Amino acid sequence: MTTATSNLVAAGSLQELKESGKRIFKHGAKQILLMYREGQVWACNNRCPHEGYPLAEGTLTGSCTLTCNWHNWKFDLTNGETLVGGDTLRQYPVTLNGDEIWLDVTDPSPESRIPKVMDDLFVAMYDYDYTRIARELARLEKLGADPLSAVRQALVWTHNHYEWGMTHANAAAADWLTLRRTLNGDAAKNLVCLVEPIAHMAWDTLRQPEFPYTEEIKDYDPEALAEAIETEDEDTAIALCRGALGAGLTYKDLEPVLAAAALAHYNDFGHAAIYVTKVGELIDHLGEDATAPALFALIRELIYATREDLIPEFRGYDNALAEWDNTGDTPVTYEDFIGLSVNKALARVLKSSAHPHELFEALLAASAWNYLHFDLTYQRHTELSVSSNIDWLDFTHAITFANAVRTLCTQYPDLWPQALLQMACFVGRNTAFTDKTLDVSGWEKDPASLDHWFGHLFDHAQFEHIVSCHLLKMATAIKAEIAHAPEAPFVPLVIAAHNRFLATGVKRRHVIRTATQALEFVGRED
Secondary structure, eight states: OOOEETTEEEEEEHHHHHHHSEEEEEETTEEEEEEEETTEEEEEESBOTTTOOBGGGSEEETTTEEEETTTTEEEETTTOOEEESSSOOOBOOEEEETTEEEEEOOOOOHHHHHHHHHHHHHHHHHTTOHHHHHHHHHHHHHTTOOHHHHHHHHHHHHGGGOTTOOOHHHHHHHHHHHHHTTOOSOHHHHHHHHHHHHHHHHHHTTTOOOOOOOOOOOOOOHHHHHHHHHTTOHHHHHHHHHHHHHTTOOHHHHHHHHHHHHTTTTBGGGHHHHHHHHHHHHHHHHOGGGHHHHHHHHHHHHHHOOBGGGSGGGTHHHHHHHHOOSOOOOOOOGGGGTTOOHHHHHHHHHTTTTOHHHHHHHHHHHHHHHHHTBOTHHHHOSSSOGGGOOOHHHHHHHHHHHHHHHHHHHHOGGGHHHHHHHHHHHHHHHGGGBOTTOOOTTOOOOGGGHHHHHHHHTTOOOSSHHHHHHHHHHHHHHHHHHHHOTTSTHHHHHHHHHHHHHHHOOOOOOHHHHHHHHHHHHHTOO
């Protein structure tokens, strides 16, 4: 019978252990491996911290190195260090009393273990060890830590490793955490909603150096912040944000300036506006402690955002914006935009400028129509020009941008002209890659199929985070827009389009296309 003295439990005879070399001692749910070598007794968890295989089947070399023979993880029993592998092997202090072996099986307090697990999570992120990230997060939850603290800390660790500012990783984190709120006690799915955003942050900053933000602080002035972003002056913009936060302002106080900056140009193919909305949502999930790292990464993204209205295809945008007068009273439907070029779509918007909400629904429906009628030959092509390198994600951006437009313009109505004209840019640009003759019958399903879309996310099987996060953000955006206007014309179109997208998938690696275009490009170099 196992007996205890203070924090110790008797674990059997030293002589018997010498004869056998190793044996397993069970104490409650614990399986403890006892080993004897050269006068030393070692005790550790019998389950390898990697995948749980029994270390009793491992190999003890020298006097103190234990190897798990399944994956060659190695542990130094003298100090507990993991020599090869990742996670830490738990050891138990040994006391000898004559021929009796006593083990201290007292579990450290959760409070004392949490910092070590957080440190191990950082290492797992640095190595992009996806399965270890999951294990460390599961350990945090088992210890009773706030699981959002890990996402918050991951944001802090990574925000200054984005050379060009935030990516979809931070934006998708907001959607993963929103999805997590809808779950009812499903532990595995809850964990997915933490692992995916943290792993995505790790992937997008994988071993990148630090790109520091200025430490300067300036008194906050909203006009100065707008000018700093417009003139691509990161240091001034960050210094003004530091001043704002130091004065007690919140992200919501800064959001009007950020929203206007995001829509001041046809920015970054719509990402800027999407990111402004998602950073606000992310801070709502994580609390004010997340404001600085989330905000600074967003500011950098706005600074370095591409400005598509400066390229020939979209130069008509500035002229259309200058002509906007809120007097265009022509009724509008989405069919009015089908097949229009960018400039014609911009001109059609101006005819209905007095009706921003009707224009929004029409442009969203036209974007959904384009999404549904995407000509897959462009995704498959191998010999066309670089400008024809179009895939499904070019069409999904139009939908998620529309969702950001409604979110921002509902709060800041003065931004409707910029937002609607940029939606027209999406519609006009994407229409060139559609097939009007395509038979799209059979893709329609009841909106209840939205549940299937979200259910699919928990086992999406996509290696690239950029693909899985698009699956998430599209489902999230479509659900929000349907909830806002369940009877709108875009609803059946966008449901059918997304079903078709999920059925056909995204071709991400274009091997022969890349080689062909590289040869053609280099062949024309001077």
